[in-house]
Amino acid sequence: MSCPAKASPCAPVTLSRGPVARVDHCPQCNVISIHLGATSIRLEPAAYEALWGTLSHALRVLRGLTEAPEATPTMWTSSGGSA
Numbered sequence: 229m230s231c232p233a234k235a236s237p238c239a240p241v242t243l244s245r246g247p248v249a250r251v252d253h254c255p256q257c258n259v260i261s262i263h264l265g266a267t268s269i270r271l272e273p274a275a276y277e278a279l280w281g282t283l284s285h286a287l288r289v290l291r292g293l294t295e296a297p298e299a300t301p302t303m304w305t306s307s308g309g310s311a
């Protein structure tokens with residue numbers, strides 16, 4: 229794996245490892261990589277924190293601890309197209 233921002237190769241540090249995912253951090257380009265099976269997602273730390281908030285909220289909704297949001301304040305408007 230190589231950094232898109234730098235020519236030098238990444239030296240990611242594993243932050244956490246679980247049964248379905250592993251989370252790495254590359255100090256050189258300050259990118260969080262979430263490895264889910266064959267899929268890897270690369271995020272800036274701020275985006276990773278936002279994702280964590282979304283995941284933890286979804287889990288609370290799943291467990292009936294809180295309600296699903298009426299409108300989703302997403303950074304990316306990938307879902308909910310107005311077609």
Ligand SMILES: [Zn+2]
Binds near residue numbers: 231237
């Ligand atoms: Zn890197």
